[in-house]
Amino acid sequence: MQISGAQMVIEALIAEGVDTIFGYPGGAIMNVYDEIYKQNKFHHILNRHEQASVHAAEGYAKASGKVGVALITSGPGFTNAVTGLADAYMDSIPLVVISGQVPMSLIGTDAFQEIDAVGISRSCTKHNYLVTDAKDLPRVLKEAFYIAASGRPGPVHVDIPKDVTAQIEEFNYDIEINLETYKPNVKGNTRQIKKAMEAIAKARRPLFYLGGGIINSNAAYEVRELVHKTGIPAVETFMARGTLSYDDDLLISMLGMHGSYAANMAMSETDLVIGLGARFDDRVTGKLSEFAKNAGVIHVDIDPASISKLVNADFPIVGDIKNVVLEMLGLSDLIDADKYKTWRSNIKNFDELHPLTFHEDSDRLKPQWVIQRVGELLGDSANISTDVGQHQMWAAQFYPFTRPRQWISSGGLGTMGFGFPAAIGVKAATPEKISINFTGDGSILMNCQELMTAVEQKLPVINIILNNNFLGMVRQWQTLFYDKRHSETDLSVQPDFVKLSEAFGGIGYRVHTKEEFDAALKDAVEKNVVAFIEVLVERFENVMPMVPSGGSLFNMMLLEKKEKK
Amino acid sequence: MITENSERRVISVIVVNEASVLSRITDLFSGRGYNITSLTVAPIPESRYSRLTIVTSGSVRVIEQITKQLHKLIPVLRVYEHADLVEKEMALIKFPLSENLSDISTLCAAYNGKIVNVGENVIIAMVADEPVRIENFLRVIKKYNPKEIVRSGAVALER
Numbered sequence: 201m202q203i204s205g206a207q208m209v210i211e212a213l214i215a216e217g218v219d220t221i222f223g224y225p226g227g228a229i230m231n232v233y234d235e236i237y238k239q240n241k242f243h244h245i246l247n248r249h250e251q252a253s254v255h256a257a258e259g260y261a262k263a264s265g266k267v268g269v270a271l272i273t274s275g276p277g278f279t280n281a282v283t284g285l286a287d288a289y290m291d292s293i294p295l296v297v298i299s300g301q302v303p304m305s306l307i308g309t310d311a312f313q314e315i316d317a318v319g320i321s322r323s324c325t326k327h328n329y330l331v332t333d334a335k336d337l338p339r340v341l342k343e344a345f346y347i348a349a350s351g352r353p354g355p356v357h358v359d360i361p362k363d364v365t366a367q368i369e370e371f372n373y374d375i376e377i378n379l380e381t382y383k384p385n386v387k388g389n390t391r392q393i394k395k396a397m398e399a400i401a402k403a404r405r406p407l408f409y410l411g412g413g414i415i416n417s418n419a420a421y422e423v424r425e426l427v428h429k430t431g432i433p434a435v436e437t438f439m440a441r442g443t444l445s446y447d448d449d450l451l452i453s454m455l456g457m458h459g460s461y462a463a464n465m466a467m468s469e470t471d472l473v474i475g476l477g478a479r480f481d482d483r484v485t486g487k488l489s490e491f492a493k494n495a496g497v498i499h500v501d502i503d504p505a506s507i508s509k510l511v512n513a514d515f516p517i518v519g520d521i522k523n524v525v526l527e528m529l530g531l532s533d534l535i536d537a538d539k540y541k542t543w544r545s546n547i548k549n550f551d552e553l554h555p556l557t558f559h560e561d562s563d564r565l566k567p568q569w570v571i572q573r574v575g576e577l578l579g580d581s582a583n584i585s586t587d588v589g590q591h592q593m594w595a596a597q598f599y600p601f602t603r604p605r606q607w608i609s610s611g612g613l614g615t616m617g618f619g620f621p622a623a624i625g626v627k628a629a630t631p632e633k634i635s636i637n638f639t640g641d642g643s644i645l646m647n648c649q650e651l652m653t654a655v656e657q658k659l660p661v662i663n664i665i666l667n668n669n670f671l672g673m674v675r676q677w678q679t680l681f682y683d684k685r686h687s688e689t690d691l692s693v694q695p696d697f698v699k700l701s702e703a704f705g706g707i708g709y710r711v712h713t714k715e716e717f718d719a720a721l722k723d724a725v726e727k728n729v730v731a732f733i734e735v736l737v738e739r740f741e742n743v744m745p746m747v748p749s750g751g752s753l754f755n756m757m758l759l760e761k762k763e764k765k
Numbered sequence: 766m767i768t769e770n771s772e773r774r775v776i777s778v779i780v781v782n783e784a785s786v787l788s789r790i791t792d793l794f795s796g797r798g799y800n801i802t803s804l805t806v807a808p809i810p811e812s813r814y815s816r817l818t819i820v821t822s823g824s825v826r827v828i829e830q831i832t833k834q835l836h837k838l839i840p841v842l843r844v845y846e847h848a849d850l851v852e853k854e855m856a857l858i859k860f861p862l863s864e865n866l867s868d869i870s871t872l873c874a875a876y877n878g879k880i881v882n883v884g885e886n887v888i889i890a891m892v893a894d895e896p897v898r899i900e901n902f903l904r905v906i907k908k909y910n911p912k913e914i915v916r917s918g919a920v921a922l923e924r
């Protein structure tokens with residue numbers, strides 16, 4: 201059929217099965233918005249900032265496993281969205297972000313709201329396109345969805361000049377994608393997998409090192425089976441939370457800078473690291489030369505560039521986690537789970553020596569208590585998004601995760617302002633779950649305009665603000681490494697968060713005690729409208745344990761007595 | 766064991782001929798802090814591909830990352846990191862006409878070259894040889910006061 205470029209965008213989204221998109225209109229994308237007005241096949245959510253649109257699309261993608269879609273205009277609309285693209289790129293989140301561009305005839309003339317969008321997005325997307333002819337649009341959009349979701353997922357940016365959205369051409373979406381230059385290897389070399397399993401059978405202290413790739417691959421349940429069959433203990437990265445259930449005997453905890461003592465000690469003592477979809481991030485490894493120093497390394501990853509990038513892999517396996525783990529399961533008879541009994545009990549001892557815990561020794565509530573309490577009250581019924589800072593680490597440490605895609609947080613870029621819009625996207629994707637955003641008094645102000653979106657769209661996100669009147673994570677580093685010079689991190693001056701929420705039509709609570717907290721959470725869940733629950737928490741609490749930046753995993757700062765004010 | 770010694774390497778990259786493919790490659794090098802010593806690019810006859818020859822340097826680990834990261838770019842078809850190869854480079858040199866032309870001509874001949882243009886005040890000579898030999902040639906001809914030198918960058922083919 202002969203249709204305009206703008207109509208092609210709509211038709212392509214429908215053909216891709218998209219049910220919700222996030223966006224913000226403007227001059228260069230108006231033709232597409234005009235077509236959105238005329239259709240009713242998918243729902244458009246108007247965020248109140250383009251950065252929020254992309255974060256919402258990320259939250260939607262992470263919670264649903266589908267490709268998230270955002271639509272924005274040229275110039276400032278696009279530049280506002282860049283943080284979201286970078287965030288999705290770092291965390292391997294599949295997105296298609298479509299931006300308007302000035303008409304072809306004006307490109308390169310410093311036209312109104314012109315910016316070299318593909319030039320900017322090149323380094324923070326998996327791939328990008330500037331579409332110069334509407335004839336290419338069906339192919340480009342189809343490729344964009346395919347590239348975003350396949351292999352190592354990531355954001356794809358499609359920039360469309362305004363005249364191309366007006367151009368009328370033949371639309372046929374029933375085309376085959378033929379990318380001779382892009383063929384992700386998903387299978388995993390069978391011989392190499394066998395060798396890896398033999399190495400595991402020989403090892404005395406093997407350790408599963410579970411990463412976010414497992415979630416991308418929808419392989420958490422297969423991984424659970426492999427862990428249980430082999431009896432090999434497991435640590436999770438921040439991105440992998442929820443792969444194993446919190447109460448799984450074989451799950452040690454998160455490892456890394458703010459990982460548990462037992463997890464980091466296990467990684468330091470293991471003789472064979474079994475890495476599944478994890479990328480040996482510096483927050484995980486600490487000092488590289490001391491990381492798992494005496495261990496062999498099996499590394500399964502779909503991206504060959506992740507393998508032996510930082511830590512040399514003795515058994516590199518390029519493939520999709522699910523395929524590889526299924527093959528491993530077929531060989532699990534090679535492995536005798538009893539053999540690792542002593543190893544498991546050593547790890548138990550580590551955990552008993554320094555468990556992941558906190559002291560309730562202050563007048564104000566402890567932030568960790570709040571996280572734990574939400575876990576007790578809501579548990580599996582909630583999806584948990586976060587902003588960035590101490591509250592984020594406590595959420596990763598203390599929330600009782602029970603399933604994959606329950607945990608939505610910005611790991612690689614660490615983007616303050618991610619949480620609230622992401623939680624909106626999460627709610628849109630999984631309305632049957634309660635959408636919680638653990639946030640800080642700093643972070644919440646970077647995208648609090650999304651109160652309007654949540655109210656308008658009736659997406660009742662519950663924002664739990666752990667208010668320490670500080671940019672707490674930075675304050676912690678200043679306390680520990682800058683001789684307590686708390687430069688520009690004191691947030692004593694604050695808005696009235698309750699009124700702020702109410703001003704947009706949400707509800708708000710200010711909470712000082714445990715009883716008040718329970719009541720507020722219960723009320724917010726019942727009222728089912730967007731909420732701010734501001735919890736006044738201990739100001740000087742530090743996230744512990746902590747591996748100081750560049751230190752070795754086994755040299756942790758451990759839970760200390762309360763710091764003097 | 767991975768050694769961290771920096772080595773010179775020639776990498777050939779076959780890419781789809783399309784807008785901005787070259788920026789994708791150079792952005793990758795600058796963004797990840799890799800070196801480019803030289804880069805040449807030309808279309809491959811009767812195909813929709815171009816061939817880039819990149820001379821770079823880095824440790825074994827860095828070179829491995831460069832090839833993997835290049836391969837990760839969507840329009841990249843193939844990446845060859847050459848071990849055994851034939852490498853050539855061309856240079857054009859402008860000399861004042863007042864210099865000893867027969868010396869220059871003989872030298873050029875020794876480096877697969879010749880005088881290719883004679884003007885009113887200057888001559889232009891061309892040589893084509895292995896990059897190390899071109900270096901050598903350029904050192905030797907210094908005494909003939911070259912006014913301008915243009916090097917093409919290396920091109921290479923696996924043996």
Ligand SMILES: Cc1cc2nc3c(=O)[nH]c(=O)nc-3n(C[C@H](O)[C@H](O)[C@H](O)COP(=O)(O)OP(=O)(O)OC[C@H]3O[C@@H](n4cnc5c(N)ncnc54)[C@H](O)[C@@H]3O)c2cc1C
Nearest residue numbers: 411412413417438439456457458477479502521611612614
């Ligand atoms: C303040 C702060 C503190 C932090 N502290 C910690 C910490 O203490 N501990 C910690 O772990 N993290 C921490 N992080 C997060 C950290 O920055 C990284 O985001 C995280 O460690 C990366 O997790 P990952 O290795 O699982 O990789 P991801 O970023 O999830 O990458 C996934 C990997 O899997 C591969 N992959 C993707 N899909 C597939 C597939 N289908 N099949 C196979 N492979 C696939 C990818 O190629 C990639 O290599 C912190 C972040 C912040 C902001």
Ligand SMILES: Cc1ncc(C[n+]2csc(CCOP(=O)(O)OP(=O)(O)O)c2C)c(N)n1
Nearest residue numbers: 589590591614616640641642643671672673
């Ligand atoms: C956009 C952005 N700017 C700056 C930072 C650096 N940063 C990391 S954590 C943090 C403090 C966050 O404060 P708050 O939201 O109150 O959380 P808390 O640590 O107090 O729990 C800052 C400024 C960042 N991660 N993102």
Ligand SMILES: [Mg+2]
Nearest residue numbers: 640641670672
């Ligand atoms: Mg704070």
